[in-house]
Amino acid sequence: MTDVNPPRKLRNGQIVRVDSAIWPRTTIDTVLTSFVREKFQTFVFLEGEQSFWLDEKFFHVDAGHGSNRRPKALTFALKRNTEIRLLRGTSSPLNKVSITSPIGWMDEMEISGTSRSASIVDFMSGHLNHLVWEPGPEVVALAEQVSAPPRWLGNDMLPLYRTARGFDLMISVCRKLSGEGENQVPVHSRTSASQMERVRDFIMDNLHEDFHIEDIARQTGTSVRSLQRKFKDFYGETVFEFVRNARLERAREALLRDHISVSDASLVAGYASPAAFATAFRKRFGEVPRRMRAALRES
Structure with a gap:
C-alpha cells in the first residue's frame, strides 16, 4: 500500500x-x-x-x-x-x-x-x-x-x-x-446527531438479533420515516445497507482474526446459506471468503 x-x-x-x-x-x-x-x-x-x-x-x-x-x-x-x-x-x-x-x-x-x-x-x-x-x-x-x-x-x-x-x-x-451550494445536505443538529448515534449503537449491539426497522425505531424513540431519512443523511447508506455491511464486516473480522469456518462466518453475517454469504461477501470485498482466508494463511 x-x-x-x-x-x-x-x-x-x-x-x-x-x-x-x-x-x-x-x-x-x-x-x-x-x-x-x-x-x-x-x-x-x-x-x-x-x-x-x-x-x-x-x-x-x-x-x-x-x-x-x-x-x-x-x-x-x-x-x-x-x-x-x-x-x-x-x-x-x-x-x-x-x-x-x-x-x-x-x-x-x-x-x-x-x-x-x-x-x-x-x-x-x-x-x-x-x-x-x-x-x-x-x-x-x-x-x-x-x-x-x-x-x-x-x-x-x-x-x-x-x-x-x-x-x-x-x-x-x-x-x-x-448551505450555499447545490443539493445541500443540512448540517446535523446535536439532537439529531445524538439520536442517530443511539440508533447506530443499538444496531451494533444487536447485530446478532433478527430485528426489523420497526424494532429499531421503537427501541430508539424515533419514527420509521424519520429514521430512514436521517440515517441515510448521517451515514450515507440506508439502515438495511448499514446492517448488512456491518454484519459482513464482523464476519470478515471473525473469519480472519478468529479463523472460524466459512459456514460459521455466514451465520455471523446472518446468512443461512454459505453460498449466499459468499456471493454477498465477494460483492462487498472483491473476493470470496475462502480465498481471503487462504491468502491470509499464505502471508
Missing part, C-alpha cells in the same frame, strides 16, 4: 494542507489503531471505499469503482486528540484527497466574529461533528487536479498548485456547510 503523498504535520500558520493517496489495493492485515490531532478535515473519495472509527464513531464511505464510481466526501471536526482505527482493506483501488486545516483556522485568518457563518461556527464547535455528502462536478474536478496534477508542473510549482486547489476545495466545503 503506497501513499503517493505521505501526511505531514501542519506548520505554524499553515491554513490548508492538501494530500492525495492512490492505492491499487488496501492491504491492512489487522485493525490498525493510532491517534490523530485536533483538526478540521475533508476527505474526497474519488474511487474506492474505506471503513474506520474515530473514537467510537464508525464511518464507512463507498465511492464505488470503475463505471459505478460515485465520488463521496466526508467532512468532520476533531476538537481533541482522537483515536482512529482502520479496518482491513479490500482488493479494489482507493483514490482519495484530503484537505486539512487547524481547528482554529478562522482565528488564524483573523475573520471577525460578525463575518463568520453561524452554520460553520456550530459545526466547528462540536467534537466529531461530521457531514457525508456527494461532491458536485466542480469539487470532483478540483480533487482530480490534486490527485493527478499536470505533468508540466515542476517540483517547485507543485506545492503552490496543490495549495491553490486546496483553498478552492476549502471554499466549496464551507459553502456546503453554510
Whole structure:
C-alpha cells in the first residue's frame, strides 16, 4: 500500500494542507489503531471505499469503482486528540484527497466574529461533528487536479498548485456547510446527531438479533420515516445497507482474526446459506471468503 503523498504535520500558520493517496489495493492485515490531532478535515473519495472509527464513531464511505464510481466526501471536526482505527482493506483501488486545516483556522485568518457563518461556527464547535455528502462536478474536478496534477508542473510549482486547489476545495466545503451550494445536505443538529448515534449503537449491539426497522425505531424513540431519512443523511447508506455491511464486516473480522469456518462466518453475517454469504461477501470485498482466508494463511 503506497501513499503517493505521505501526511505531514501542519506548520505554524499553515491554513490548508492538501494530500492525495492512490492505492491499487488496501492491504491492512489487522485493525490498525493510532491517534490523530485536533483538526478540521475533508476527505474526497474519488474511487474506492474505506471503513474506520474515530473514537467510537464508525464511518464507512463507498465511492464505488470503475463505471459505478460515485465520488463521496466526508467532512468532520476533531476538537481533541482522537483515536482512529482502520479496518482491513479490500482488493479494489482507493483514490482519495484530503484537505486539512487547524481547528482554529478562522482565528488564524483573523475573520471577525460578525463575518463568520453561524452554520460553520456550530459545526466547528462540536467534537466529531461530521457531514457525508456527494461532491458536485466542480469539487470532483478540483480533487482530480490534486490527485493527478499536470505533468508540466515542476517540483517547485507543485506545492503552490496543490495549495491553490486546496483553498478552492476549502471554499466549496464551507459553502456546503453554510448551505450555499447545490443539493445541500443540512448540517446535523446535536439532537439529531445524538439520536442517530443511539440508533447506530443499538444496531451494533444487536447485530446478532433478527430485528426489523420497526424494532429499531421503537427501541430508539424515533419514527420509521424519520429514521430512514436521517440515517441515510448521517451515514450515507440506508439502515438495511448499514446492517448488512456491518454484519459482513464482523464476519470478515471473525473469519480472519478468529479463523472460524466459512459456514460459521455466514451465520455471523446472518446468512443461512454459505453460498449466499459468499456471493454477498465477494460483492462487498472483491473476493470470496475462502480465498481471503487462504491468502491470509499464505502471508
